[in-house]
Amino acid sequence: MKFAIAVFSAAHAPSSRRALLFAQAALAGGHEIVRLFFYQDGVHSASSNIVAPQDEQDIARQWREFVSQHSFDGVVCIAAALRRGVLNQEEATRYQRSAVNLDAPWALSGLGQLHDAAQSADRLICFGGA
Amino acid sequence: MSKSLLVINRQSPWSGPSARETLDIVLAGGAFDLPIGLLFLDDGVFQLAPHQDAKAVQQKDLSANLQALGLFGIDEVFACSHSLAERGLSTPANAQPLDTAAICELIDRYDQVITL
Numbered sequence: 001m002k003f004a005i006a007v008f009s010a011a012h013a014p015s016s017r018r019a020l021l022f023a024q025a026a027l028a029g030g031h032e033i034v035r036l037f038f039y040q041d042g043v044h045s046a047s048s049n050i051v052a053p054q055d056e057q058d059i060a061r062q063w064r065e066f067v068s069q070h071s072f073d074g075v076v077c078i079a080a081a082l083r084r085g086v087l088n089q090e091e092a093t094r095y096q097r098s099a100v101n102l103d104a105p106w107a108l109s110g111l112g113q114l115h116d117a118a119q120s121a122d123r124l125i126c127f128g129g130a
Numbered sequence: 131m132s133k134s135l136l137v138i139n140r141q142s143p144w145s146g147p148s149a150r151e152t153l154d155i156v157l158a159g160g161a162f163d164l165p166i167g168l169l170f171l172d173d174g175v176f177q178l179a180p181h182q183d184a185k186a187v188q189q190k191d192l193s194a195n196l197q198a199l200g201l202f203g204i205d206e207v208f209a210c211s212h213s214l215a216e217r218g219l220s221t222p223a224n225a226q227p228l229d230t231a232a233i234c235e236l237i238d239r240y241d242q243v244i245t246l
Contacts, residue, residue, distance in 0.1 A: 111158035
């Protein structure tokens with residue numbers, strides 16, 4: 001089965017960890033992940049500036065490694081990211097901000113990518129909504 | 131054929147960016163001519179309340195986004211009648227009220243659902 005996964009919560013939220021575990025389980029079960037889309041506070045789950053305490057799970061790093069390792073299409077909504085200070089080099093330069101906290105494997109793009117993923121997947125699975 | 135998507139909007143208009151961001155999903159889907167439905171549920175029905183003064187809470191008005199729904203081809207707009215009654219709101223002009231049983235049927239009718 002083809003899954004599109006949408007994440008709406010930050011890395012410290014249980015739902016972000018559940019999304020990661022779901023994605024790993026889907027992959028292990030022989031399923032396909034067409035895209036991971038991070039929206040609302042989910043953009044924080046892609047931030048590279050998160051420092052987890054040593055005795056806690058570093059979910060943002062685990063997301064990054066998971067997406068890199070499998071060359072997944074990891075898309076972070078650009079409008080939601082800008083609003084929350086999650087910027088790649090291009091946006092930090094454009095808006096003259098000193099910090100960059102989004103890098104490969106993540107791509108900044110628009111909401112069309114969420115709809116496109118939902119259309120091409122058999123199931124859209126959302127984590128961290130209301 | 132395109133898959134249909136129901137977006138359930140549960141956040142009050144001035145409690146953060148969620149109401150606006152949820153409407154943005156709907157409008158983006160409309161821009162791609164996708165079959166999108168929108169249901170206002172729980173505190174989300176406050177978005178439909180008339181005579182809101184966004185400036186008084188230093189916010190940007192949401193009414194333009196709501197008015198744009200029609201322009202983007204979003205005709206399936208609903209509000210939970212129970213949520214409206216609980217909050218003392220009358221039937222909105224721009225959304226069709228549905229009772230709980232009708233909401234269950236609505237959710238069943240769509241291929242995909244996003245709740246925010």
